[in-house]
Amino acid sequence: MSKISNLVLFMMLFSFMNFISLTSEAKPGKTQQPKYIFLFIGDGMGQNQSYATNLFLNPTSKEGQSLVYNQFPVQNFMTTYSANDYITCSSASITAISTGHKTNNGRLLKSPNTDSTYFSIAEWAHAEGFNIGIVSSVGINHATPAGFYGHQNSRNMYYEIALELPQSGFEYFGGGGLIDSKGKKGDQADAYAIAQNKGYQWINSIEGFNQLKYGNSNLLVTNPILEAEAEFPWVIDSIAGNLSLAQFTSKGIEILGDGKGFFMMVEGGKIDWACHSNDGASMLYEVIAFNKAVNEAYQFYLQHPDETLIIVTADHETGGLALGIEKNLKPELMQYQNISLQKFQKKVEMWVADSLHPRSFEEVMQSVQFHFGLGNAQKGLALSNEEMALFKAAYRNDFVNHTSRKSDADYLDHEGANGLAQTAVDMLNHKAGFSWASHDHTATPVPLYVIGAGSENFTGKMDNSMYFSKFQNLMKRKK
């Protein structure tokens, strides 16, 4: 589309949004200007991911009332398509959310075909005088958090994005670390050091974290324990020495919460990762951790109800999750999984590598039962002969043929044959009535849940490109 038509579109959108703000101003005493804005993004969190977690948390009640945002007074859904596909990627969707512009999949705050740069709501708000916090459970230069300060033709330019981080001047980056902090080949100047040279404090210990308080600024605070791509460990694996997304959120509130007002984005990034590998139980625990982070904002809202706006939404759905296979839905069965697919896969790989102590099929199945409940009839998880045959084939893929998935990347790219780990996860999901259509994103509209000052602006037809001007209208200050 030409620049002119883009301009016309923008003007129409602008007049459309002005119209909304006019009509909402016409409501006497209705729209209040929020001073504290929280944007929570459950990456890959469709309505079913969220609703399944409700049911899992409270399986004896059909109500599923346990997630705090489930009670928010405005609930809606929105479309997420990108400029070039019905199915968006995270960087195209976050570009739409944070700048109001649709772009092509893979691009980050850049136009679809030219290199025009878009600016994010966080950059705009920072210039307006708001403090800014960016929090994620995955790498802080991964697509979603990067979508508030990074501007690159490809979301995969992690190093270049890392170099943009200190240029933002944002007050608080918290959670995951820097992916490719020394470049793709590890031969570049350390991006952590560059950030420090530019005036950022880098904290990566619990002690340092605990000492942070109101007024500290230009912070890059990373979880002391990070996995290969600078992300948090899986919540389901309960790794000690770890800080939670909720802790990074409440610390952000403490640091930013002065009289200036703030905009804080918090991403539950591994909801998406769990859905990519169709690991339902790990997804549930990631949503639970995400909800706890929302709850920190909600507690703040209760103290400042007239000045706080909280939005909980997603960038897209991942996995095409459906709840119910031929009338069967038993979310409570998910409680018997106590390990992430990824960690169990690593366990299997260690067994395979330990050539001096070959594990028998029966030994391996004991571990499957311990970690997934599968084979335990009392738990409602007896295995049929056909199901045992699937496990035998998986054992051969792992131990004999060595054709099964090996690395984290294999999971994200869904390469390789199903080994024991994927077989166990798939089978438990099937028995629980969790059906997955895909290992990738889907086009299904995603939910939004809104509470607080200005929430009445989010009731109508929503698309991910509509946040930017709504935020601007709500946050614009008379000068």
Add this chain to the structure above:
Amino acid sequence: MSKISNLVLFMMLFSFMNFISLTSEAKPGKTQQPKYIFLFIGDGMGQNQSYATNLFLNPTSKEGQSLVYNQFPVQNFMTTYSANDYITCSSASITAISTGHKTNNGRLLKSPNTDSTYFSIAEWAHAEGFNIGIVSSVGINHATPAGFYGHQNSRNMYYEIALELPQSGFEYFGGGGLIDSKGKKGDQADAYAIAQNKGYQWINSIEGFNQLKYGNSNLLVTNPILEAEAEFPWVIDSIAGNLSLAQFTSKGIEILGDGKGFFMMVEGGKIDWACHSNDGASMLYEVIAFNKAVNEAYQFYLQHPDETLIIVTADHETGGLALGIEKNLKPELMQYQNISLQKFQKKVEMWVADSLHPRSFEEVMQSVQFHFGLGNAQKGLALSNEEMALFKAAYRNDFVNHTSRKSDADYLDHEGANGLAQTAVDMLNHKAGFSWASHDHTATPVPLYVIGAGSENFTGKMDNSMYFSKFQNLMKRKK
């Protein structure tokens, strides 16, 4: 400027103009009492069924703006669980919608374990002086329409429900006929005759339909062409001599639309049936017909914006539809199917029965290509060797082994092996990126779309049991 961007501009302008007309309605702050209430129920229509239809209608644009209710100013989603299951059936959900009470699956306006009777919003509104219209594209004593006048321990007591119909005194029943009108065994007094004896006019011709006008009352108006269970033919099959759901809706408006005010329920009943057999294309055409019925109400709303309330929702999702399989989504491929699964199945059965003229695999595949596009590389529907092998197996199931699905009931109960019809439908759906998790209902929350007087009452957390009191509050008249 390209055609596509012109289209986008037009659609934005359209939505902008719509927005102006939307905002010229009820002043916020004080709820207006609607005089004309429309409740549209897309049976089995989850968010993906609806969104897929948007995309199918307008495949060159990612916007998917084509369904009229997609522009309604209040959009939300709601939970649908029944008293005894996460996954509801139509009768339990319609009981919740029409009476505010959760009950067990299978029951109709009766309490879960005792025989306490619930009364519907239509019965209450009728007593308050509203005219009542009940319209469906399936049997008018099928669960959803029956949920406004029938009270039975089982939704399957069709004959008993049919006998309740004339007792309701409702002004207008339109659309499908009476299932089991002479009882399950065909040995009871004709329920049509009983209705006539009780003062109902039964009209089942286009001439009779056309003569109906404002002021006619106690009407049972059935489509001249009905299928085995008293339902409309499939929209995709374009059967002549047939009246549409939209025609029954506009006729209802004409008949009921006097000064008293009315409550009209309109069900798109075969959306659910198509989803039960995972027949995506047939589903799309049923949603399109449903949307045309909504449009009749919307045109009425435009003339009476301060007095009309329209709600478009669903009783549950069916099929666990996901949009996108491993990044692939091509809704436009669905245009190549031009026959319902059910009708194609009947065609195959006729071929099988015609023993004097055995059809070869190649002959049969020509018909598959004609009706589904499959095998046509120009349409993007080339068949691989593996896919041809599936068709060969299906041919054997139909013509050699005689093990494939035979009857309508087989589809609803998903009995039998996949024959050619199901294989063709499944393959087209897969190529279009439509994934189905189930042949039955799922627990996924369903959308609602609301416009008009009182619409601001539907923004918060919604469950199917919350309509009844909202309707009562909106419709209660000071006396």
